[in-house]
Amino acid sequence: MLGERGFSGDKAGMNMDPSDLIVGVMMAIFGLIGLVGASGAMDNGIFVFGMSLFVFSVLFIFGLIKRAFDRAEEARHE
Numbered sequence: 001m002l003g004e005r006g007f008s009g010d011k012a013g014m015n016m017d018p019s020d021l022i023v024g025v026m027m028a029i030f031g032l033i034g035l036v037g038a039s040g041a042m043d044n045g046i047f048v049f050g051m052s053l054f055v056f057s058v059l060f061i062f063g064l065i066k067r068a069f070d071r072a073e074e075a076r077h078e
Contacts, residue, residue, distance in 0.1 A: 016068050024064050031057030 031054045038050025 016071075020064050020068065024061055027057040027060045027064075031061075 034050040034053030034057065036050070038047050038054065041047035041050060
């Protein structure tokens with residue numbers, strides 16, 4: 001099954017790069033750290049930084065997802 005979809009190099013699956021998965025997991029961790037930091041903030045600076053880190057990580061992950069779908073569509077048209 002992994003040969004049809006996932007991390008294989010064939011054109012049937014999403015052709016997701018393993019490095020994209022690693023970066024996505026790291027960004028999710030950074031986003032959670034930002035939320036934890038914002039929830040325990042005693043001043044506005046740390047709150048804004050934590051929320052900004054969370055929003056940036058969510059947007060970055062959406063960009064990774066978009067790039068994976070764009071690669072799959074490009075491979076489908078070749």
